[in-house]
Amino acid sequence: SSELTQDPAVSVALGQTVRITCQGDSLRRYYASWYQQKPGQAPVLVIFLNDIRPSGIPDRFSGSGSGNTASLTITGAQAEDEADYYCSSRDSDYNYVNWVFGGGTKLTVL
Amino acid sequence: QVQLVQSGAEVKKPGASVRISCKASGFTFTDYWMHWVRQAPGQGLEWMALINPSGETTRYAQRFQGRVTVTRDTSTSTLYMELSSLRSDDSAVYYCARDNSQQRDGFTGWWFDPWGQGTLVTVSP
Numbered sequence A: 001s002s003e004l005t006q007d008p009a010v011s012v013a014l015g016q017t018v019r020i021t022c023q024g025d026s027l028r029r030y031y032a033s034w035y036q037q038k039p040g041q042a043p044v045l046v047i048f049l050n051d052i053r054p055s056g057i058p059d060r061f062s063g064s065g066s067g068n069t070a071s072l073t074i075t076g077a078q079a080e081d082e083a084d085y086y087c088s089s090r091d092s093d094y095n096y097v098n099w100v101f102g103g104g105t106k107l108t109v110l
Numbered sequence B: 001q002v003q004l005v006q007s008g009a010e011v012k013k014p015g016a017s018v019r020i021s022c023k024a025s026g027f028t029f030t031d032y033w034m035h036w037v038r039q040a041p042g043q044g045l046e047w048m049a050l051i052n053p054s055g056e057t058t059r060y061a062q063r064f065q066g067r068v069t070v071t072r073d074t075s076t077s078t079l080y081m082e083l084s085s086l087r088s089d090d091s092a093v094y095y096c097a098r099d100n101s102q103q104r105d106g107f108t109g110w111w112f113d114p115w116g117q118g119t120l121v122t123v124s125p
Helices: none
Strands: A011-014 A018-023 A032-037 A044-047 A061-066 A069-074 A083-089 A099-101 A106-107 B001-004 B008-013 B018-025 B034-039 B045-051 B056-062 B068-073 B078-083 B092-104 B105-114 B120-123
Touching: A011 A018, A018 A106, A032 B105, A044 A061, A044 A083, A044 B105, A069 A083, A083 B045, A083 B105, A099 B045, B001 B092, B001 B105, B008 B018, B018 B092, B034 B068, B034 B105, B045 B068, B045 B078, B056 B068, B078 B092
Parallel strands: A011 A106, B008 B120
Antiparallel strands: A018 A069, A032 A044, A032 A083, A061 A069, A083 A099, A083 A106, B001 B018, B018 B078, B034 B045, B034 B092, B045 B056, B068 B078, B092 B105, B092 B120
16 A cells, blocks of 8 residues: 655744645645644644645645645644644555555644 | 534453444535544554445455444434454544545545544453
8 A cells, every 4th residue: 555654743933834745656646635633633624635725724724736745834833733734645556445644743833 | 514423432342343423414414425534542544444425335444354344324324333353452533534525637636524523442451
């Protein structure tokens, strides 16, 4: 099966911009989605189809994708953005139906 | 509003089975595929299973084949997941999530939205 690779941890100063990346072969075939998860809570969708922001998600969240890499950017990070972030896509392995998640990136807002 | 509400926490002994429910509201349940995803303590998200709108087609992650069964009751808009032969490493929070997909520019994307609140399953002797 495919894998999606994320940096385990990233930090950003309050009000600054941070980019979280996700790499994997499946991203060459399928769009990525991104999820924010705060402690003790269920994941929340923040980006789908690489760069679409659902209603209700602040516009400081944006996404992009190229080749085997998808990125989530937070422009002007706020304290409430401190969370784990996961990327996901359909597995590109033809042998079976599967979805994959990255290992998650823990974002710390300093 | 669109919502998925899951059943409560479970404590099971090794070798037992657990059945979790997920009740949908705020959308037409029979229009959507549905997923199960789990998260072990301190770990990441892991996809487990998918079921089609009618409940006739299921797909399971290879590592759960033979142990997991996903069903749905369209009359009550409820999704179920049963995991058998439980082991200690099955201790996790289990989430249901609605499938969404769209094609754009010749590529397809899927996303999970919304998610249930999660059900903690603890497997302990």
